[in-house]
Amino acid sequence: MYGKRSRFLTIMLTIGMAFFYIPMILLVVYSFNYSKLVPVWGGWSTRWYKVLFESEEVWAAVNISLKIALVNATFATILGMLAALSMVRFGKFRGRTLFGGMLVAPLVMPEVITGLSLLVMFITLKQLFGWPENRGFVTITIAHITFSMAYVAVTIQARLTGMGQSLEEAASDLGAKPFKVLTAITIPRLTPALISGWLLAFTLSLDDLVIASFVSGPGANTLPVLIFSRIRLGLRPDINALATIIILVVAVCIAVAALIMFRQQKRDLLDQKLAEQER
Amino acid sequence: MEDGLILDSAISQNGKKNKPFVQIRGLTKKFGEITAVDNIDLDIYQGELFCLLGGSGCGKSTLLRMLAGFEFPESGTISIDGIDMSQVPAYERPTNMMFQSYALFPHMTVGENIAFGLQQDKISKTEISDRVNDILKLVELEGYIKRRPQQLSGGQMQRVALARALVKKPKLLLLDEPLAALDKKLRKQTQFELANIQEQVGVTFIVVTHDQEEAMTLSSRMAVMDMGKFKQIGTPTEIYEFPESRFVADFIGSANIFEGKVINSKAGHVTVSTDVGELIVNYGQSVSEGKNIWIGIRPEKIHLSKTITKKLDGNHIKGVVEEIGYLGETSIYKVRLENGQIIDVSAPNQSRPMNQARGITWEDVVYLSWEPESAMLLNS
Known part of the structure; x- marks a missing residue:
């Protein structure tokens, strides 16, 4: 049944793939367009890449975006892990249901509301305490942590629940105090979830336009904010070049992740074979 | 009629009429509306291999978990070797447990798994490695020290779990369905191995099982449990030949x-x-x-x-x-x-x-x- 590929399936697959990738291919092709006007083909050229690499504004935005994403991912992972641990491992405590609900609220809250409320908060704080003086790196990072933490917490919560408690109980039974159990058993066991949570928070922060545009100031634009503000004035070929580079970076990341997963699978298979030999 | 059989044969077997090693009095544990363990008393003596036998949900595992310190009772007391355990957390109890699914740490090797408990006690590295090697010899797993748990067969994992629980020389070893995950042939063989090891190390064992044959072969004394209460406590022969109730007669054998x-x-x-x-x-x-x-x-x-x-x-x-x-x-x-x-x-x-x-x-x-x-x- 599966030996012969059905014609219908092949066609559907082709259409599906085309739907996903034709826009991106067009973008890549137009990034090599000589013409200044995006829709007019003026022959192959790499001139817009040169323009892009010489633009200080773009590099500043890339720089700030990566910095925010790194700090955000790290803090969101730590806070998200603590939140997940208290939800899953601390049993019943007062306000647990409320806490659980509030933890996932940012997932369903419209981004515009989150952004607006954060902006109002920063303005109030400035009036009351004179801090934060300028909106920029710090405010965007704080804003990103508040919403990406929710995603991380949910990821880790799922892993913690699936993991069960017997390994932790075994460690405690063998004399490990609670903190030792956390560092020697829980965190190593959570590593895959922590890594995926970190990556999720990282990409969420890099992606975000709505919240960042509320809480960013004149001094600091993130890359999405910069791209969007430029596009508003019309399509520009150098932005196509920038987008092409981003696509390339993402593709490389996915390839690396796939390679790591493939090697892990191979290792598991070897382990299984070794275990079978022992019978 | 052998009247003597009904007497406390476990005590006379060991020749010790001294006070019980594990003493449980009026122990009760509730989960919401459900009473998992219902006001039970139990004495277990030094060196016994005691089986808790019962169907699923009878409270046997909850009782074991209370002995280990993972659950705390609503009322009643547990004392081990004369010391009250009511307020003692799991990591400070003189007990070790062998878990049903073994609970071996998958990110550590066999050697690291076994050494984990000893490392918590601030023991010198040379002593740790000596004791790990000794215990591996006891469970016949020399040469497997560098393997990870995923690279072992079920029977080997079971022995690593036993070694890890025994290496700290606990006063009391708790075993939760120790043989349930093995296939039938291996289970029979392991039953006798387990009893042999218990005799060699002389540690008091408490085994939870739902398998009556396992309980009969392993134990020096056993308790049949149902709905959080003991139906009967005695040697395997007493329980099989002289059950007190229809439940016990029907549960053990037919x-x-x-x-x-x-x-x-x-x-x-x-x-x-x-x-x-x-x-x-x-x-x-x-x-x-x-x-x-x-x-x-x-x-x-x-x-x-x-x-x-x-x-x-x-x-x-x-x-x-x-x-x-x-x-x-x-x-x-x-x-x-x-x-x-x-x-x-x-x-x-x-x-x-x-x-x-x-x-x-x-x-x-x-x-x-x-x-x-x-x-x-x-x-x-």
Whole structure:
């Protein structure tokens, strides 16, 4: 049944793939367009890449975006892990249901509301305490942590629940105090979830336009904010070049992740074979 | 009648009439509305291999987890070696546990798994490595120290788990279904290994199991549990041969049960009137006349023949063979009595069934008989 590929399936697959990738291919092709006007083909050229690499504004935005994403991912992972641990491992405590609900609220809250409320908060704080003086790196990072933490917490919560408690109980039974159990058993066991949570928070922060545009100031634009503000004035070929580079970076990341997963699978298979030999 | 059998044989076996090593008093644990462990008392003595036997949800695992310190009771006390454990967390108790699914740390090697407990005690590295090597020798896993748990077979994982629990030399070892994850053949072999290791190290073992055969082979004493309470505590022989209630008689092995009224009882000789006739039981206990009671008789204790073999004091019932189940070493005969009740009789196949010229077969009229000493008097 599966030996012969059905014609219908092949066609559907082709259409599906085309739907996903034709826009991106067009973008890549137009990034090599000589013409200044995006829709007019003026022959192959790499001139817009040169323009892009010489633009200080773009590099500043890339720089700030990566910095925010790194700090955000790290803090969101730590806070998200603590939140997940208290939800899953601390049993019943007062306000647990409320806490659980509030933890996932940012997932369903419209981004515009989150952004607006954060902006109002920063303005109030400035009036009351004179801090934060300028909106920029710090405010965007704080804003990103508040919403990406929710995603991380949910990821880790799922892993913690699936993991069960017997390994932790075994460690405690063998004399490990609670903190030792956390560092020697829980965190190593959570590593895959922590890594995926970190990556999720990282990409969420890099992606975000709505919240960042509320809480960013004149001094600091993130890359999405910069791209969007430029596009508003019309399509520009150098932005196509920038987008092409981003696509390339993402593709490389996915390839690396796939390679790591493939090697892990191979290792598991070897382990299984070794275990079978022992019978 | 061996009256001595009923006495505390575990204590006399060990020759120690001293105070119990583990003492449980009035222990109760509730999960919401459900009472998992219901006001139980238990004494376990030094060096025993004690089995807690019961179906799922009977509270045996909860009791074990309270001994380990993973659950805390609503009321009651547990003391181990004379020390009250009520407020002591798991990591400070002199107990170690072997978990049902072994709970080996997958991110550590066999050696690291076993050393983990010792590392918590600030023991020197050379001593840790000596003790790890010694225990690996005991469970016959030398040379596997660098393997990860995923690279081991089920039987090997089971032995690593045992080694990890034993290496800290606990006062009390708790084992939660230690053999449940192994296949049948390996399980039988491991049962004896486990009992041997217990004898070698001399640590008191408490084993939770749902497998009655496992409990019978392993334990020096056992407790049958149901709905959070103990139904009976005793040696395997006591529990099998002298169950106190219908539940225990039926849970351990199988039993044919007749209901009746006591019409005569003197000096352990009890005559009971049932709807299959008057039955005589010598159970070593007297019952008040006129009382409703149940008589149990185990399938292997019934003699099956085509003619009446009249002996004094014997119990005889007539029936018809309905079905024969051939199990290889034994056969199970299902015999329908005149009142419609079906009685199970098991008999060893000492010769091949087809060679038995005058063997018993379907629809044969047979006589069931057993000695009054073989029957059991049971409470509801």
